[in-house]
Amino acid sequence: MSGRRAAILEAATRVIARDGVRGLRVEEIAAEAGVSTSLLYYHFKDRAGLLARTLDFVNSRSxxxxxxxxxxxxxxxxxxxxxxxxxxxxxxxxxxxxxxxxxxxxxxxxxxxxxxxxxxxxxxxxxxxxxxxxxxxxxxxxxxxxxxxxxxxxxxxxxxxxxxxxxxxxxxxxxxxxxxxxxxxxxxxxx
Amino acid sequence: MSGRRAAILEAATRVIARDGVRGLRVEEIAAEAGVSTSLLYYHFKDRAGLLARTLDFVNSRSxxxxxxxxxxxxxxxxxxxxxxxxxxxxxxxxxxxxxxxxxxxxxxxxxxxxxxxxxxxxxxxxxxxxxxxxxxxxxxxxxxxxxxxxxxxxxxxxxxxxxxxxxxxxxxxxxxxxxxxxxxxxxxxxx
DNA sequence: GATTCCCGACTGAAATTTCAGTCAGCTTCT
DNA sequence: AGAAGCTGACTGAAATTTCAGTCGGGAATC
Incomplete structure (x- = not known):
């Protein structure tokens, strides 16, 4: 598994913590992680999948x-x-x-x-x-x-x-x- | 002040209670209230303004x-x-x-x-x-x-x-x- | 050389916002 | 009384913006 995947999850966590899930744009997470939006779709099925994994991530981290x-x-x-x-x-x-x-x-x-x-x-x-x-x-x-x-x-x-x-x-x-x-x-x- | 304005706030409350503010579409509120979307922009500055007024409304009602x-x-x-x-x-x-x-x-x-x-x-x-x-x-x-x-x-x-x-x-x-x-x-x- | 990882450029659909203009009613002037 | 002028409430349609998601291909790694 690539380190970028983890980087994306961390970035997503930061973005959600900063702006909430309301206005959550996948483009913004990509920017925060310093990767392309396409990479998010490569590692995660879709926006909802990314969200779910991020929540898992935060949960396990906590x-x-x-x-x-x-x-x-x-x-x-x-x-x-x-x-x-x-x-x-x-x-x-x-x-x-x-x-x-x-x-x-x-x-x-x-x-x-x-x-x-x-x-x-x-x-x-x-x-x-x-x-x-x-x-x-x-x-x-x-x-x-x-x-x-x-x-x-x-x-x-x-x-x-x-x-x-x-x-x-x-x-x-x-x-x-x-x-x-x-x-x-x-x-x-x-x- | 028109009664439609109040009707819009009530409709907005119902829609927010049903779907949350996340997926809040002004078109949906208009449909719920039975008015055109434009009317929402006539009575409220923009989407954010409508939201703020709706929250006021719920607060006072509660x-x-x-x-x-x-x-x-x-x-x-x-x-x-x-x-x-x-x-x-x-x-x-x-x-x-x-x-x-x-x-x-x-x-x-x-x-x-x-x-x-x-x-x-x-x-x-x-x-x-x-x-x-x-x-x-x-x-x-x-x-x-x-x-x-x-x-x-x-x-x-x-x-x-x-x-x-x-x-x-x-x-x-x-x-x-x-x-x-x-x-x-x-x-x-x-x- | 095949698999994994990754990107830039796009697309299509959906949603927000703007705008020109209608309509009903109210006021004022003659 | 009635014409003329004005205003607030409202609409339909079009312009604009916003985003999730896709596609074809490039680079690294095994």
Whole structure:
């Protein structure tokens, strides 16, 4: 596989993160990647295919940048907190991923064919959070009456809601982070 | 001012709710409204202008359909709960408004000029929720340690997050509503 | 020499925008 | 009263722009 293929995916990610999928022109992605438009059709079936692959790419990439410093085994609750707060950071990679993710979520409302990959990632996230909550609960770091699945779903939805509010300028980053910390406390009980 | 202008805005709302702003064609709106495309250019400067006015329109309209049955003075907490649950309903008006609102929120990430109206509505919502929480707190229906502003911001963000997940097929309506009820309990304490 | 990778130049269709002009009704002047 | 002049609402058709997608062929690599 050629390196250009990856370059195209990276370029597409950058362009989507900058302008959204609304006005996405394949010509622009080609320019950003420094290749001809024809090459996009060589590597990907069509515009929709390129889009789908780009979304895959962003998804898989985002599973790696989740690297909290707190050990999951030693302190599951601290690990969860860090993991969630990682989504609310002003670093290029996080911002880029979040903006693209927001577009994917919004697009899926009107394009059911995008939902499968969206749901897969959404579910994986919530499962992981739920698992951490369960483990924390076993160690008494989370109140016993809490339902791990419910709390996990809500916290994930909250993070996404806060992230979108931050990116759309309704909330400062600092406030979003504070709100998330408070939300974790409200959901899991004071630590 | 002619009634056709309003008809166009209503048609545009319907079309955006159905297809999103991505594939928005002015010809389609004209057809939906039963007028010529030229009329859209007569009443609105251009495609972007029409879009902006439509978003205004939806925004102002959404401030009216909030009509819980529970009296705000008698039972502020119940009123808040109903108000938030109103956003998670499978009725045409709610679905239409929510889908368009989602588009507005997502679009504002890339178009700062949309943010002003978005933020105004967002803030008004949170303020109202905060006020209800304060009143409920005075009556001992909400735990004393809760910060009304924080809880209100989080609950609003949670509703939006859940709504988007519901509309994009990541969550059933029933589950979204259950999660919201649980979230209210977690934020405000068991009633 | 065949396969893989890649480009420039095009095409066709679709969508936006412009424009000249119609029509109904309202005002003003005589 | 009625003619003349004016305006806002509206349309059909044509001009313009925008884009996804194609085609034929060139260069590198195996």
């Amino acid at each position: 599973e790696h940048y989740t690297a909290p410093e707190v050990d999951a085994d030693a302190d599951p609750r601290g690990h969860l907190t860090e993991m969630l707060l990682l989504e609310l950071q002003d670093t290029p990679l996080v911002v880029e991923t979040s903006r693209v993710w927001g577009e994917l979520r919004a697009s899926a409302v009107f394009q059911p064919e995008l939902r499968e990959q969206l749901n897969a990632t959404t579910a994986r996230w919530a499962e992981y959070a739920s698992e951490l909550i369960s483990r924390a609960q076993e160690r008494g770091r989370v109140a016993a009456h809490v339902s791990p699945d419910d709390a996990a779903d809500r916290l994930c939805a909250l993070v996404e809601g806060l992230s979108e509010r931050w990116l759309s300028g309704s909330l400062s980053l600092q406030r979003a982070r504070d709100l998330l910390r408070g939300g974790i406390a409200a959901e899991l009980g004071e630590p | 401030e009216h359909y909030t009509a819980p049955e529970v009296d705000a003075d008698a039972d502020p907490r119940g009123h808040l709960t109903e108000m938030l649950l109103l956003e998670l309903q499978d009725t045409p008006l709610v679905v239409e408004t929510s889908r368009v609102w989602g588009e507005l929120r997502a679009s504002a990430v890339f178009q700062p000029e949309l943010r002003e109206q978005l933020n105004a509505t967002t803030a008004r919502w949170a303020e109202y929720a905060s006020e209800l929480i304060s009143r409920a707190q005075e009556r001992g229906r909400v735990a004393a340690h809760v910060s009304p502003d924080d809880a209100a911001d989080r609950l609003c963000a949670l509703v939006e997050g859940l709504s988007e997940r519901w509309l994009s097929g990541s969550l059933s309506l029933q589950r979204a509503r259950d999660l919201l009820r649980g979230g209210i309990a977690a934020e405000l304490g068991e009633p």
